[in-house]
Amino acid sequence: TMSYSTPASSSNLVFRQLFEKESSTYTYLLADASHPDKPALLIDPVDKMVDRDISLIQELGLKLIYAMNTHVHADHVTGTGLLKKKVPGVKSVISTASGSKADLHVEPGDKIYIGDFFLEVRATPGHTSGCVTYVTGEGSGQPQPRMAFTGDALLIRGCGRTDFQGGSSQQLYNSVHSQIFTLPKDTLLYPAHDYRGFTVTTVGEEMQYNPRLTKDEDTFKSIMENLKLAYPKMIDIAVPANMVCGLQDVEAKAS
Amino acid sequence: TMSYSTPASSSNLVFRQLFEKESSTYTYLLADASHPDKPALLIDPVDKMVDRDISLIQELGLKLIYAMNTHVHADHVTGTGLLKKKVPGVKSVISTASGSKADLHVEPGDKIYIGDFFLEVRATPGHTSGCVTYVTGEGSGQPQPRMAFTGDALLIRGCGRTDFQGGSSQQLYNSVHSQIFTLPKDTLLYPAHDYRGFTVTTVGEEMQYNPRLTKDEDTFKSIMENLKLAYPKMIDIAVPANMVCGLQDVEAKAS
Ligand SMILES: [Fe+2]
Numbered sequence: 001t002m003s004y005s006t007p008a009s010s011s012n013l014v015f016r017q018l019f020e021k022e023s024s025t026y027t028y029l030l031a032d033a034s035h036p037d038k039p040a041l042l043i044d045p046v047d048k049m050v051d052r053d054i055s056l057i058q059e060l061g062l063k064l065i066y067a068m069n070t071h072v073h074a075d076h077v078t079g080t081g082l083l084k085k086k087v088p089g090v091k092s093v094i095s096t097a098s099g100s101k102a103d104l105h106v107e108p109g110d111k112i113y114i115g116d117f118f119l120e121v122r123a124t125p126g127h128t129s130g131c132v133t134y135v136t137g138e139g140s141g142q143p144q145p146r147m148a149f150t151g152d153a154l155l156i157r158g159c160g161r162t163d164f165q166g167g168s169s170q171q172l173y174n175s176v177h178s179q180i181f182t183l184p185k186d187t188l189l190y191p192a193h194d195y196r197g198f199t200v201t202t203v204g205e206e207m208q209y210n211p212r213l214t215k216d217e218d219t220f221k222s223i224m225e226n227l228k229l230a231y232p233k234m235i236d237i238a239v240p241a242n243m244v245c246g247l248q249d250v251e252a253k254a255s
Numbered sequence: 256t257m258s259y260s261t262p263a264s265s266s267n268l269v270f271r272q273l274f275e276k277e278s279s280t281y282t283y284l285l286a287d288a289s290h291p292d293k294p295a296l297l298i299d300p301v302d303k304m305v306d307r308d309i310s311l312i313q314e315l316g317l318k319l320i321y322a323m324n325t326h327v328h329a330d331h332v333t334g335t336g337l338l339k340k341k342v343p344g345v346k347s348v349i350s351t352a353s354g355s356k357a358d359l360h361v362e363p364g365d366k367i368y369i370g371d372f373f374l375e376v377r378a379t380p381g382h383t384s385g386c387v388t389y390v391t392g393e394g395s396g397q398p399q400p401r402m403a404f405t406g407d408a409l410l411i412r413g414c415g416r417t418d419f420q421g422g423s424s425q426q427l428y429n430s431v432h433s434q435i436f437t438l439p440k441d442t443l444l445y446p447a448h449d450y451r452g453f454t455v456t457t458v459g460e461e462m463q464y465n466p467r468l469t470k471d472e473d474t475f476k477s478i479m480e481n482l483k484l485a486y487p488k489m490i491d492i493a494v495p496a497n498m499v500c501g502l503q504d505v506e507a508k509a510s
């Protein structure tokens with residue numbers, strides 16, 4: 001039976017999905033409104049949208065603690081560097097496996113707390129070797145249904161490419177099946193991108209309708225090997241910048 | 256105190272926000288999953304996205320009943336005509352005050368039911384003379400917090416232009432203050448457009464931070480009179496098409 005997309009509910013959760021049109025990137029804001037500080041985090045911020053994000057955070061009276069990435073993006077420059085410059089005290093977060101610079105390196109199983117809410121880190125390599133999925137906690141007081149921020153591992157009715165940045169179709173297949181499809185079927189999945197105007201999906205939906213990941217592993221690998229995608233436009237700028245939290249460090253090095 | 260954006264919760268509500276990039280239009284899908292038929296409605300569908308919307312509705316096992324518009328759009332052609340063609344039994348819905356063709360004309364105070372959920376019709380003229388806002392019901396079993404689909408009357412930190420289609424800045428000011436700002440502060444506001452990647456706001460937020468509608472009426476009127484906006488690109492195609500539910504009727508007339 002189908003799992004529906006009832007939005008996650010918790011009276012204290014502040015949640016916003018934000019979009020950047022040029023790279024079709026979603027950034028996510030989460031905060032705990034019950035805590036006196038109203039601590040907040042951003043997942044996959046985009047450099048040129050940082051002023052929008054900061055102004056929203058200020059208007060909502062939140063305190064930004066973490067600026068996190070699901071992986072080293074090849075299609076846009078992360079906002080983490082600019083956020084660290086503009087909002088004192090913000091810590092950048094990325095997986096150890098990404099090999100990139102950050103204030104805080106996370107490992108599978110780690111929990112990142114904002115107030116009473118936490119995100120659990122799951123390793124979902126395959127699009128890049130350092131990709132992680134951040135999943136809201138289990139248990140009372142945590143958002144129900146759970147929410148998973150899948151980066152480019154799982155997209156809505158799709159998945160990220162596996163032909164660059166240490167990508168591997170076999171790894172991606174195993175990551176999605178072992179780390180994402182094992183979540184409750186009503187878990188809301190929020191990807192780093194969507195190119196057709198979808199905003200959210202569920203585990204149940206993707207298990208039933210994902211045109212790639214519902215196939216067996218060999219078929220999946222052959223689909224991924226035959227995509228014949230163009231060389232990513234932004235990769236030569238974005239990857240080096242993102243390896244050091246954002247563009248401004250690269251500029252400093254170049255000068 | 257700030258009202259936060261906790262997503263609306265009801266275990267039976269299916270809710271999806273969908274985006275069309277070229278005109279930055281949001282389409283909304285709502286359905287009642289508890290009812291055997293899983294009746295659904297779409298608000299402000301876009302003609303070229305109709306196949307996406309139909310395929311999502313089919314995958315979720317929903318039955319589309321209503322294809323509704325908040326107003327006669329000037330920037331895109333509504334999907335109602337194509338939906339009626341492609342999904343037997345769908346009824347197009349628009350306000351009587353819009354003056355446009357539809358299967359069902361609604362008036363302020365009317366309730367549109369899908370299963371146990373209903374949307375209440377509020378007249379919010381000013382962007383066009385026939386604009387309405389659809390608001391989820393009050394009471395037990397209805398989504399909590401309430402959700403309002405404001406069309407172009409109220410946008411996130413903005414509002415629709417008032418210089419075409421029977422627009423009136425004075426009417427728009429009164430509409431927003433009397434029909435939208437009187438809703439509970441935590442009411443989630445879903446507009447027909449956003450151009451900066453925001454997806455949702457609340458009554459509390461707009462009452463505090465809307466740069467136009469927090470001003471007094473005279474200041475608002477002078478802001479709206481001095482926008483000096485370009486003539487809308489699509490208006491000469493979209494308005495005649497939308498007056499008859501969508502493009503195909505116009506094509507028929509033209510031939
Ligand atoms: Fe990526």
Ligand SMILES: [Fe+2]
Nearest residue numbers: 327328329407
């Ligand atoms: Fe409009």
